Amino acid sequence: MKFHPLTWCIWSVSALAAAFLDRNPFLQVALLMVLINAWLPYRERHAVPHWKLAIVLATVPVVFSVALSRFGHHLLFSLPSIPIIGGAWTLEALVFGASTGMALLLVIGAFAILQSTVRSADLVALLPRPLYRGGTVFALAITFAPQTMTSLNSIMEARRIRHQRTGWRAAPQLLLPLLLTTLERALQYAESLDARGYGSRRRSQYRHPVFRLRDAVVVAAALLSLAWMIVAPAAPFNAYQDLVPALPGVAGLGGILLLAAPAALSTTHRGDDVAHRV
Amino acid sequence: MSLIACEGLTYRYPGAETPALRAVTTTVEPGEVILLRGPSGSGKSTLLRCFNGLVPHSTGGRFEGTVIVCGLDTRHHPPREMGSHIGFVFQHPEAQFVLEDVEAELAFGLENQGLPRPLMRKRIEEVLDQVGIHALRRRRIATLSGGERQRVAIAAALVMHPQALALDEPTSQLDPQAAEDILQVVARLVAELGMTTVIAEHRVERVAPMVDRVWTLDDGRLQDQLPRDALAGGGARPPVVDLAMRAGWTPVPLGLREARAHAGRLPPLSAPATQGATDGPVAIQADSLRYSYDEHPAVRDVSVAVRRGQVTVLMGRNGSGKTTLLKLLAGILQPDAGRVRTAVTAAYIPQDADTLLFAGSVRDELGTLPADVVDPFRPWLDRYPRDLSTGERQQLAIAVVAAGAEVLLLDEPTRGLDPSVKAALTAFLRGRAAAGASILIASHDVEWAARTAERVLMMADGEIYADGPPRTVLSDSLVFSTQVNKLLGAGWLLPEEVPV
Numbered sequence: 045m046k047f048h049p050l051t052w053c054i055w056s057v058s059a060l061a062a063a064f065l066d067r068n069p070f071l072q073v074a075l076l077m078v079l080i081n082a083w084l085p086y087r088e089r090h091a092v093p094h095w096k097l098a099i100v101l102a103t104v105p106v107v108f109s110v111a112l113s114r115f116g117h118h119l120l121f122s123l124p125s126i127p128i129i130g131g132a133w134t135l136e137a138l139v140f141g142a143s144t145g146m147a148l149l150l151v152i153g154a155f156a157i158l159q160s161t162v163r164s165a166d167l168v169a170l171l172p173r174p175l176y177r178g179g180t181v182f183a184l185a186i187t188f189a190p191q192t193m194t195s196l197n198s199i200m201e202a203r204r205i206r207h208q209r210t211g212w213r214a215a216p217q218l219l220l221p222l223l224l225t226t227l228e229r230a231l232q233y234a235e236s237l238d239a240r241g242y243g244s245r246r247r248s249q250y251r252h253p254v255f256r257l258r259d260a261v262v263v264a265a266a267l268l269s270l271a272w273m274i275v276a277p278a279a280p281f282n283a284y285q286d287l288v289p290a291l292p293g294v295a296g297l298g299g300i301l302l303l304a305a306p307a308a309l310s311t312t313h314r315g316d317d318v319a320h321r322v
Numbered sequence: 323m324s325l326i327a328c329e330g331l332t333y334r335y336p337g338a339e340t341p342a343l344r345a346v347t348t349t350v351e352p353g354e355v356i357l358l359r360g361p362s363g364s365g366k367s368t369l370l371r372c373f374n375g376l377v378p379h380s381t382g383g384r385f386e387g388t389v390i391v392c393g394l395d396t397r398h399h400p401p402r403e404m405g406s407h408i409g410f411v412f413q414h415p416e417a418q419f420v421l422e423d424v425e426a427e428l429a430f431g432l433e434n435q436g437l438p439r440p441l442m443r444k445r446i447e448e449v450l451d452q453v454g455i456h457a458l459r460r461r462r463i464a465t466l467s468g469g470e471r472q473r474v475a476i477a478a479a480l481v482m483h484p485q486a487l488a489l490d491e492p493t494s495q496l497d498p499q500a501a502e503d504i505l506q507v508v509a510r511l512v513a514e515l516g517m518t519t520v521i522a523e524h525r526v527e528r529v530a531p532m533v534d535r536v537w538t539l540d541d542g543r544l545q546d547q548l549p550r551d552a553l554a555g556g557g558a559r560p561p562v563v564d565l566a567m568r569a570g571w572t573p574v575p576l577g578l579r580e581a582r583a584h585a586g587r588l589p590p591l592s593a594p595a596t597q598g599a600t601d602g603p604v605a606i607q608a609d610s611l612r613y614s615y616d617e618h619p620a621v622r623d624v625s626v627a628v629r630r631g632q633v634t635v636l637m638g639r640n641g642s643g644k645t646t647l648l649k650l651l652a653g654i655l656q657p658d659a660g661r662v663r664t665a666v667t668a669a670y671i672p673q674d675a676d677t678l679l680f681a682g683s684v685r686d687e688l689g690t691l692p693a694d695v696v697d698p699f700r701p702w703l704d705r706y707p708r709d710l711s712t713g714e715r716q717q718l719a720i721a722v723v724a725a726g727a728e729v730l731l732l733d734e735p736t737r738g739l740d741p742s743v744k745a746a747l748t749a750f751l752r753g754r755a756a757a758g759a760s761i762l763i764a765s766h767d768v769e770w771a772a773r774t775a776e777r778v779l780m781m782a783d784g785e786i787y788a789d790g791p792p793r794t795v796l797s798d799s800l801v802f803s804t805q806v807n808k809l810l811g812a813g814w815l816l817p818e819e820v821p822v
Binding site: 163164165191195198199201202204205206217220221224225228229231232233234235236237238239240241242243244245246247248249250251252 | 380400402404418437443674677
């Protein structure tokens with residue numbers, strides 16, 4: 045099922061707010077389930093490596109927290125007095141890191157859903173006319189980022205072919221060819237924009253997304269969820285104060301469940317439709 | 323009135339010692355189709371870019387003379403104003419796309435013109451039908467094949483309703499069938515809309531039958547001739563023209579259709595002897611290799627032996643699994659199943675040789691390589707590698723990666739190369755094979771493969787389905803056979819071997 049790009053933008057804001065505000069592990073798991081269900085109808089073949097990357101990124105706070113924090117009473121083990129990482133490693137630090145990592149994973153997940161469901165051209169079309177040119181540049185930058193990653197992969201592969209380093213220590217050697225390739229591509233983009241009349245006169249807009257009843261339902265649910273989380277926030281969780289999180293109440297869980305509206309509507313809808321009128 | 327008129331056009335890139343174009347004077351009349359040919363670095367792309375004002379507005383440099391396109395002087399009208407008069411299709415279509423999906427991409431140029439939405443819709447529907455990409459309209463560009471991308475690039479240029487089209491090597495990255503499809507689109511535009519077209523192309527046999535004139539650029543100087551005069555005169559020309567010159571056929575045929583009348587008068591030709599490939603010792607043995615990208619199988623159960631002293635060409639349409647197989651043999655990818663047995667060093671040269679060159683000068687790239695490797699590059703030692711021509715960069719990449727390797731795995735090495743550089747590459751590879759190296763090349767270039775290979779492997783859908791000498795594998799195929807074979811059949815591949 046397709047929703048209006050504005051619907052996804054509003055839903056994403058609410059999902060991001062939930063990811064930032066709700067640190068209770070039960071609510072975090074509930075939000076993760078909601079995000080997975082919202083994403084499933086739009087999953088793409090190459091999505092798995094992105095999720096792997098997200099999980100790797102989410103483990104960073106765990107490692108940093110447990111290795112650097114010396115607070116907490118539940119001792120996991122103790123290292124001799126090695127600079128920075130020496131001393132007591134605690135369960136509280138581990139759980140605090142896991143909670144932060146989970147929040148990071150949820151934020152990445154919300155952005156991933158936005159990226160899977162809304163095309164940059166649709167986002168640009170949402171912008172007011174005075175911002176259109178800036179928006180187009182923004183859309184170009186979005187398209188540019190994956191190509192830069194492709195270039196980086198090509199350069200790393202080329203270095204491996206030449207039996208040269210590709211790790212962090214090779215970063216300076218990777219940076220120059222990446223910069224050159226990116227600049228060359230930027231020049232090609234600029235030429236393509238120029239050749240296709242970009243900036244020659246006041247632009248018109250081709251796409252006109254249609255806002256339907258189901259969009260209104262999702263937007264209402266997302267805004268209600270946001271309001272709920274602000275007006276009646278769930279009980280905060282801090283592992284250093286209490287390792288065992290409190291069970292969330294109906295109010296806390298309700299805010300999260302409202303975000304399941306797109307997934308719920310998708311399960312009741314069969315077949316695809318065209319969400320754009322041009 | 324001429325649609326395009328160049329008068330005394332001389333252009334020098336910033337910092338260049340010599341001009342890229344020298345005193346070019348020519349015209350293009352409405353509805354004409356021009357083939358632009360010439361060696362790599364002769365100025366073909368530069369001339370095409372003069373037509374829409376990218377030269378000099380984007381490039382800078384010293385520009386003399388005038389280029390008038392559709393009555394507009396490109397010196398006073400920048401590319402953004404020329405875009406609606408002349409459509410430009412770049413050599414690499416991916417460099418042209420600015421948005422993510424096909425329909426948005428087609429609309430981009432129209433939005434820039436400020437057209438009302440109903441008119442945009444009408445234009446887009448028309449161009450989708452003209453170019454035959456209706457089924458792709460909602461696809462993301464990243465998911466399209468090379469041929470599909472090229473068709474979208476042509477559609478994005480056509481949707482602006484230009485009076486002329488400039489195509490810069492539109493088929494250089496495509497397999498024979500995809501290239502044929504693109505040229506069919508161009509032929510249809512010419513026949514049905516009378517579209518004025520200037521097309522730069524190395525593989526001239528693909529376009530020669532449909533052109534009105536041939537422009538030959540050499541060192542920036544343009545020669546404007548009728549097709550028969552130009553192609554009979556020398557330079558890149560179709561194999562049937564080579565055969566016609568040898569056989570004394572007049573008028574010289576430009577394509578297979580015209581050549582058939584002459585070929586019908588030839589005495590019956592018996593099939594040439596088929597030479598088997600030399601059976602040297604095995605350098606790499608692959609057994610039951612499998613590899614998938616996510617859940618999409620790219621290589622399925624492939625077993626193949628790469629032998630010493632042999633030049634083998636691996637052919638197949640875009641996406642058939644050729645590059646993946648080369649990477650598996652090179653050890654860059656690890657197979658999901660099966661194994662690769664080798665005791666020698668293998669060098670893999672990817673499609674885009676630029677990625678292998680990242681030093682500040684050719685001297686730095688070559689580093690401490692032996693003198694015999696460095697010697698051919700002495701004239702360019704102080705040059706920046708990415709400023710070299712396509713052919714020169716290819717040679718340098720092969721030198722730096724493959725200097726000491728006993729197995730060379732090359733991916734599309736002839737892409738964008740002119741015939742003389744291809745001939746030099748053939749000689750180089752044959753020399754390395756004669757010295758005992760094993761060479762495996764993934765290529766779409768049937769004519770070059772027929773000249774270079776001792777053995778041809780055909781791949782489709784991740785499997786090798788044919789393996790043998792070129793005369794056997796490249797014969798009697800609608801797609802992967804040479805022009806001479808399509809004309810004469812019976813195992814004849816090249817014009818010089820036909821007894822006429």
